[in-house]
Amino acid sequence: MDIDFEANLSPDVLGEFAHLVSERALTGETMLLNMGPQHPSTHGVLRLLLELDGEEVVNCIPDIGFLHTGIEKNMEAKTYLKAETMTDRLDYLNNLGNNLTYVMAIEKLADLDVPPRAQAIRVLLTELQRISSHLVWVGTHALDAAAMSVFLYCFRDRERILDIFEMVSGQRMMTTYFRPGGLWRDTPVEFEAAVRDFVRYFPPRVEEYANLLTKNPIFMRRTKEIGHLDPQTALQYGVTGPMLRAAGIEHDLRKAQPYSGYELYDFDVPTHTDSDTYARYLMRMEEMRQSNRIVEQALNKLPLGPVRSNNRKYVTPPRSEIGISMEALIHHFKLWTEGFLPPKGSVYAATESPRGELGVFLESDGGPTPYRVHWRTPSFTNMQILPILAKGHLVADLVLLIGTVDITLGDVDR
Amino acid sequence: MDLGLWIEWIVKAIILIVVLLIGFMYLTYMERKFLARFQNRYGPNRAGPVGLLQPMADGIKLIFKEEVIPKQADKLIFILAPVITVIPAWVILAVIPLGSIQLFGRTIDFSLAGDLNVGILYIMAVTSISVYGIVLAGWSSNNKYALLGGIRSSAQMISYELALGLAFVGPAMMASSLSLARIVEAQSKTVWFAVLQPIGFVVFLVAALAEINRSPFDMPEAEQELTAGYHVEYSGMKFAMFMLTEYTKMIVVSVIAATLFLGGYHFPFLTDRWPWLGPLVLFAKVIILLFGIIWVRATLPRVRYDQLMALGWKVMLPAALLNVFITAGVMYVLGMIA
Numbered sequence: 086m087d088i089d090f091e092a093n094l095s096p097d098v099l100g101e102f103a104h105l106v107s108e109r110a111l112t113g114e115t116m117l118l119n120m121g122p123q124h125p126s127t128h129g130v131l132r133l134l135l136e137l138d139g140e141e142v143v144n145c146i147p148d149i150g151f152l153h154t155g156i157e158k159n160m161e162a163k164t165y166l167k168a169e170t171m172t173d174r175l176d177y178l179n180n181l182g183n184n185l186t187y188v189m190a191i192e193k194l195a196d197l198d199v200p201p202r203a204q205a206i207r208v209l210l211t212e213l214q215r216i217s218s219h220l221v222w223v224g225t226h227a228l229d230a231a232a233m234s235v236f237l238y239c240f241r242d243r244e245r246i247l248d249i250f251e252m253v254s255g256q257r258m259m260t261t262y263f264r265p266g267g268l269w270r271d272t273p274v275e276f277e278a279a280v281r282d283f284v285r286y287f288p289p290r291v292e293e294y295a296n297l298l299t300k301n302p303i304f305m306r307r308t309k310e311i312g313h314l315d316p317q318t319a320l321q322y323g324v325t326g327p328m329l330r331a332a333g334i335e336h337d338l339r340k341a342q343p344y345s346g347y348e349l350y351d352f353d354v355p356t357h358t359d360s361d362t363y364a365r366y367l368m369r370m371e372e373m374r375q376s377n378r379i380v381e382q383a384l385n386k387l388p389l390g391p392v393r394s395n396n397r398k399y400v401t402p403p404r405s406e407i408g409i410s411m412e413a414l415i416h417h418f419k420l421w422t423e424g425f426l427p428p429k430g431s432v433y434a435a436t437e438s439p440r441g442e443l444g445v446f447l448e449s450d451g452g453p454t455p456y457r458v459h460w461r462t463p464s465f466t467n468m469q470i471l472p473i474l475a476k477g478h479l480v481a482d483l484v485l486l487i488g489t490v491d492i493t494l495g496d497v498d499r
Numbered sequence: 500m501d502l503g504l505w506i507e508w509i510v511k512a513i514i515l516i517v518v519l520l521i522g523f524m525y526l527t528y529m530e531r532k533f534l535a536r537f538q539n540r541y542g543p544n545r546a547g548p549v550g551l552l553q554p555m556a557d558g559i560k561l562i563f564k565e566e567v568i569p570k571q572a573d574k575l576i577f578i579l580a581p582v583i584t585v586i587p588a589w590v591i592l593a594v595i596p597l598g599s600i601q602l603f604g605r606t607i608d609f610s611l612a613g614d615l616n617v618g619i620l621y622i623m624a625v626t627s628i629s630v631y632g633i634v635l636a637g638w639s640s641n642n643k644y645a646l647l648g649g650i651r652s653s654a655q656m657i658s659y660e661l662a663l664g665l666a667f668v669g670p671a672m673m674a675s676s677l678s679l680a681r682i683v684e685a686q687s688k689t690v691w692f693a694v695l696q697p698i699g700f701v702v703f704l705v706a707a708l709a710e711i712n713r714s715p716f717d718m719p720e721a722e723q724e725l726t727a728g729y730h731v732e733y734s735g736m737k738f739a740m741f742m743l744t745e746y747t748k749m750i751v752v753s754v755i756a757a758t759l760f761l762g763g764y765h766f767p768f769l770t771d772r773w774p775w776l777g778p779l780v781l782f783a784k785v786i787i788l789l790f791g792i793i794w795v796r797a798t799l800p801r802v803r804y805d806q807l808m809a810l811g812w813k814v815m816l817p818a819a820l821l822n823v824f825i826t827a828g829v830m831y832v833l834g835m836i837a
Contacts, residue, residue: 118643140647140804231714231801237538297798303715304800480647481803 105146107136115143118480122151126229126484129494133471133487135480142483145475147468152498160458164424165191165265168455173259175460176496178218181210181250182438184263189344190434190447191265195427197399203267203392204346209280209383210253210262211345211436212376216287217246218439219373223294226366226488230307235297242290249279265425266394277384284381291373299370308363312474312486315360322473323466326441327368328490332360338437345436350382362489369491372439399425424453431457440464440491464496515592523746524554530746530793537797564735569641572732576639581733581740584632587625588747594618595754595781596680596763618679619667622755623660626710629744630656633712636741637729648728651718651804658811659709659716662702665819669699669826670759683763687771693760698822700760702815707756709811711748714796718804753788757781761788 109115116137122130130151136144156175160168172183185207192199199207224239247257253272254262262269298304314324316332329336337354339347355371357364394400397416406413429451435444441463448457467490474486528543528550535542543550568577594615615621630653637649670692671677674685686692693700709716718728730741757763761784764777802810 116643227800231717232799234538234797237540241539298800301800303802306806307800307803479803479805481801 140479145472152494156499176493181214186436194432197266200391201388202390212379215376215439217243229484229488266400268392311362331357331365331368333358462496464492526746533793561739566735571641573639580636581737584744587629588744591751614680616678619677640732659706662815662819663706666703669696686762687765691762702819707752715799753785757784
């Protein structure tokens with residue numbers, strides 16, 4: 086009995102990909118292997134059609150869409166405020182970052198003011214979110230290399246961050262905490278102590294993971310000189326985030342076009358020139374340390390004051406006012422039924438998500454629901470680079486390469 | 500042959516199989532429990548006190564699972580493969596010396612085939628067979644992942660068998676015998692061969708990990724790459740048999756390591772005074788080695804396939820040869836060989 090190469094050639098197997106594989110696959114000289122969408126290491130429901138020569142990847146064809154949820158279209162059917170809950174579900178490791186991008190777009194569209202306390206809390210929580218996203222990344226990356234303990238250590242520490250999110254928003258992941266014009270509500274009293282606790286707790290933990298991986302000869306040999314990406318290709322493909330910075334290009338939206346008051350904080354944007362999997366690993370480890378610095382600074386100079394704008398056309402009044410003010414009651418009613426009506430126009434807002442530039446394009450026709458929403462998601466853009474990275478490497482490397490691109494399938498498919 | 504000898508053999512064989520089966524079950528428990536503690540978890544703690552009945556629960560579950568045989572699989576080989584893998588793992592233990600006592604007016608040797616004079620050769624021969632099971636399992640499943648796993652394992656096990664075999668040579672030379680009992684005796688007269696043969700010991704440990712497909716050399720079943728490797732299509736008891744093999748081999752390899760390099764059933768002063776402690780001493784040594792194997796699994800990432808082969812041929816094999824060379828040289832200088 087032998088592997089049925091004829092089956093490889095049948096239209097059901099190759100389908101629309103037939104023109105993408107090499108000639109050798111059609112003669113049965115190379116093997117076609119379906120990796121995913123149910124595969125433990127594709128970080129979700131990503132399907133890769135692999136053309137293998139032995140264990141060497143000749144061609145890698147990503148096939149996406151298995152997690153398509155129609156978020157963009159769905160958002161167009163909801164009022165601006167209700168649509169925000171959809172953003173949580175985009176990149177499920179960067180919920181607050183998605184919230185931030187979305188509310189920033191609305192604030193830009195409507196020219197809303199945001200109180201400084203709200204800005205500082207936004208920065209603080211988004212950086213915590215970055216740490217938590219990178220923790221998942223380090224954990225799964227190590228797990229892809231089969232160092233499984235790191236994964237559990239990372240999840241142990243991520244739990245503390247999720248606890249903080251739950252404390253402020255009532256939800257561990259689907260937060261919807263940032264609202265147009267500020268925050269949903271002020272942080273609870275125990276918030277500052279919890280964050281301070283985490284800021285102190287975290288740095289030794291990063292070193293713990295680094296001890297297990299950074300100088301580990303097996304890990305170094307698995308990651309060094311794997312998946313080299315030259316800066317030119319990276320720019321051509323629109324790669325952003327740690328992938329781009331590992332290629333030596335210092336581009337970070339937090340520095341390039343500071344938003345939400347990032348210019349007030351002192352932090353470094355790590356870059357590297359090796360541009361391989363190991364460099365990208367070092368980059369993300371360093372980013373966690375830097376994020377921790379930002380969190381600490383934000384916590385130390387957290388201003389007091391309101392957390393919501395006073396613009397009553399966009400931000401609901403506090404409940405205490407409803408009983409005594411007719412206008413407040415009307416605003417409350419209008420905002421929760423019809424929603425707010427931003428002026429006509431289109432706007433693009435972008436933040437630096439843990440994966441790269443996360444942008445949202447909003448077009449308003451003056452009505453209560455967005456006319457068009459488009460997300461520019463870093464996972465989608467960065468994943469285009471995967472076939473280029475994978476070519477010529479082994480299947481075992483491919484698993485690490487999927488990790489190094491750091492995709493979230495919710496972010497890819499939307 | 501007298502009847503007493505037959506009874507002795509049968510009793511010992513049954514005891515050995517029961518010990519191995521229970522050992523397998525509780526090794527899975529031990530691994531899960533220790534791994535859990537390494538990773539800030541509790542591990543199994545629901546079935547029975549501190550989860551002690553978990554292996555039973557797993558066993559019962561696997562027995563009642565449906566046995567799926569893929570439509571395009573080669574049925575005979577598919578069914579035979581787990582059997583081919585599991586039997587060698589069991590029969591190796593027959594030649595491990597466990598010490599002896601005087602009972603019922605005769606010398607009772609604890610081990611099954613007591614003093615087989617080619618014990619080491621027997622171990623080498625038998626371990627080599629189990630690779631067939633894995634290759635055939637990978638091939639007969641008619642699954643590309645399983646096939647890749649099977650190919651990997653055949654290459655890996657053949658490469659590492661050489662280094663493993665050469666690591667056996669050191670102790671055999673020191674004891675001037677291929678019999679495991681003689682090797683243990685030689686160690687009881689001097690010191691453990693792990694001290695006298697440090698290179699050989701390290702080569703043996705690394706090669707043994709590769710031979711039994713344990714982390715960081717668990718290439719054939721690389722979960723992250725090949726989902727489960729050669730046993731991806733197996734379910735129910737056939738799957739359990741592969742697990743049985745893997746864990747039995749862990750025990751067996753630890754027993755061999757303890758016997759060849761750590762003095763086997765002998766412990767200075769202790770077993771000289773109370774010879775019946777022999778099996779317990781060996782058991783303690785095996786537990787320590789098993790703990791090491793689990794610790795490695797909790798800590799290290801997996802070596803890549805080509806790097807594994809490079810390590811086997813370019814580092815392990817020369818190191819093992821060097822060890823044999825040095826041993827011979829030192830023994831010649833000391834006048835231990837003519």
